[in-house]
Amino acid sequence: MVVVMELGYGNETINFDSKCEGMFWLGTKEPRFFTHARFVMSTTVTRYFLSGKLKLCHHQIVLYGTSAASSKNDIYVVNLRSDTFTLPTSSMKKAMVEAHLGDDVYGEDPTVNRLQKECATLLGKDAALLIPTGTMGNTAAMLSHCHGLFEEILLGDQSHMHFGEVGAIATLAGIHSRTVTNKCDGTMDINELREKIRIKKDPHYPQTRVICLENTHNRCGGTILPLNFLEQVRDVADAHHLAMHLDGARLMHAAVAQEVAPCEIAQYFDSVSMCFSKGLACPVGSILAGSKDFIERALWARKALGGGMRQAGVIAAPMLVALNEIVPHLREDHARARKIAQERPRMHVTDEEFEVLGERISVQMMPFSDTLIRFVTYYGITDKDVDKAIKKLQYVLTGRKRDSEPNSSAFRDKSPLQ
Ligand SMILES: Cc1ncc(COP(=O)(O)O)c(C=O)c1O
DSSP, X not given: OOOOBBOSSSOEEEEOTTTOSSOOOOOOXXXXXXXXXXXXXXXXXXXXXXXSEXXXXXXXXXXXXXXXXXXXXXXXXXXXXXXXXXXXXXXXXXXXXXXXXXXXXXXXXXXXXXXXXXXXXXXXXXXXXXXXXXXXXXXXXXXXXXXXXXXXXXXXXXXXXXXXXXXXXXXXXXXXXXXXXXXXXXXXXXXXXXXXXXXXXXXXXXXXXXXXXXXXXTTTTSBOOOHHHHHHHHHHHHHTTOEEEEEOTTHHHHHHHHTSOHHHHHXXXXXXXXXXXXXXXXXXXXXXXXXXXXXXXXXXXXXXXTOOXXXXXXXXXXXXXXXXXXXXGHHHHHHHHHHXXXXXXXXXXXXXXXXXXXXXXXXXXXXXXXXXXXXXXXXXXXXXXXXXXXXXXXXXXXXXXXXXOOOOGGGTTOOSOO
């Protein structure tokens, strides 16, 4: 049995034969990948790794069976690393080709204008603005909210804005970020949040202007913030005359899961950014929504950040399609994710993968932290994929096949959109 595990950065192969005795030193310079791998192995089949190889490559964990390491052609690959792997649907491509276009920097692209209007209505705001990416949307939002020097925002220590946007808020917007500890469900302690606000005029302190939340919360496991938490934070913001911004990259996912209209979530925020390239199958595109004044300033910020686009209707057209054709199916992605989570604990132990499973399956995941691996279901991941992933995971984690084949009867043999 050779188990190959790809993770982290670098591109080296390490033979475990003589190296490990229950502990695994992967030779990577990234400690979190080391501990992460240890987590995988401690829950996994240490004996397979002892006789196997470990391959480090870019940003993924892949567990292969015996001969899978040499030939990937006959492997059924289930890519659960990120919902950014979605590909545009054929109706999106058609919409791009047929879109009515104009110069959007002059505000004259009819498809962009239609998208912005629809999104403003959807989110219950005065206006909306097409932005190329989520990172640019969040940065433009902070530039629009903060008006001068010596200002700061409050945001979760696990938030994407703080963790995964290259410090753009500091570098490009010149704004100081003060973090509040994220609880594991993505919320924060309200008292800690309140204590971190700095509005006293004191030349030692930057002035707090904005509270930022993230929903769904990526690094906290795709968790959804409860509406009563949003209400509590709004009360704190109002009491101190602060703006609230939502990094709602996956706001539609939260709304669908909570069975509320997106504007019911957005109502607690002065500004909302939402991505269409994550799980909504668009190749590119985000929306920033807020008051007329806010969006007017954001327009300047977008231009300054290099996001003024010309015939941007080619981007807006698939986003309009996504609202009609992909959003109604998010419920199925949620069900598939839940199925993987629920099946995981029911795993048993046995032997050789190919002999046991009768096929070779590769499941791609994303290491997030010492104790967290990310699996994401999204447009393009089918019930068949989920069944294969479960089958493989059960074997890897336990060494055994389940007594019966997994069966995603809810949406059997259907692609997410058919
Ligand atoms: C929660 C969240 N916000 C913002 C972003 C940034 O989006 P983009 O990659 O389009 O800049 C991401 C990206 O994954 C995200 O997960």
